Amino acid sequence: MIELNVRHSVAADIAAIKTVYAGPIAIAGTLQLPYVSDDLWEQRLNKPAPGAYSFVAEHAQTIVGHLGFSVMQNPRRKHVGTFGMAVLDDFERKGVGSALVQAALDQADNWLDLTRIEITAFIDNTSALALYKKHGFEVEGELKQFAFRNGEYVNAYTLARLKPVKSCATH
Secondary structure: OOOOEEEEOOHHHHHHHHHHHHOHHHHHHOOOOOOOOHHHHHHHHHOOOOOEEEEEEEEOOEEEEEEEEEEOOOHHHOOEEEEEEEEOHHHOOOOHHHHHHHHHHHHHHHOOOOOEEEEEEEOOOHHHHHHHHHOOOEEEEEEEEEEEEOOEEEEEEEEEEEOOOOOOOOO
């Protein structure tokens, strides 16, 4: 594993975040399109939707990963969050994804009181699936023809992690 600093993103990070998502592995593993405009990234990161959070992972002052986390705004689903993430292709399997997921789960569990975190992952994205399962996510179902990628439809799993119930000691 490498030394990482996870923090909230700032406007100066936009170009580096765009680079993270431009890698072939990131494009194949996310719902991002290639050749996304700078304006779109600026809008996403400078004018986030309500309940949206943006984390970056840095190694040696270089942004090597990004995670966008959103809390559902529907009153009946305000206990639920979801996220999307990517890691620079050269930093796959070096602990970046794990550090970002852990930061999001800490925010969800200890600061936002969320009890359910949902994520989708392509069924062939074995690295992402292993990462999510490592952090307590379980597959809940398969979504057929979930997305169009590289000329064909691909399936995805929907996964969720339910917050463990903490018991209080009684006196």
